[in-house]
Amino acid sequence: MTDAISSVLAQIRAHEMRTRSFGDVAGSNAIAPGALGGVQPGAAAPQGGFSATLSRAIDGVSKAQAESGELQRAFEMGDPRADLARVMVAMQQSQVAFRATVEVRNRLVQAYQDVMNMPI
Numbered sequence: 877m878t879d880a881i882s883s884v885l886a887q888i889r890a891h892e893m894r895t896r897s898f899g900d901v902a903g904s905n906a907i908a909p910g911a912l913g914g915v916q917p918g919a920a921a922p923q924g925g926f927s928a929t930l931s932r933a934i935d936g937v938s939k940a941q942a943e944s945g946e947l948q949r950a951f952e953m954g955d956p957r958a959d960l961a962r963v964m965v966a967m968q969q970s971q972v973a974f975r976a977t978v979e980v981r982n983r984l985v986q987a988y989q990d991v992m993n994m995p996i
Contacts, residue, residue: 881983888933888976933980937973944970 924931944966950958 881980881987884976884980884983888980930980933977937970937977940966940970940973 944963947958947963947966951960951963
């Protein structure tokens with residue numbers, strides 16, 4: 877079960893790295909580096925352990941969804957700075973981040989249930 881969680885976390889980090897590389901193309905609607913709980917290169921290891929990392933990841937997903945919603949509303953209102961491509965990229969980024977978070981949650985719940993069902 878630990879391998880499955882490690883795999884999901886590795887996928888989230890890979891997505892974060894792809895987001896950083898597309899940051900120049902996507903502009904201001906890219907998910908902020910570290911928003912999914914990864915450690916930035918050259919930064920000290922985060923304090924607080926797993927719960928702090930999970931909290932930062934959830935905050936990052938929430939921020940990505942809020943920015944996507946704002947960009948979508950700006951496009952609907954006819955703002956010339958909010959083009960369709962940028963709106964679609966922001967929506968897809970927030971959707972991928974949310975799905976990854978839900979998958980991590982599902983894996984954690986399954987791990988918890990496995991531990992609780994272990995014989996003593």
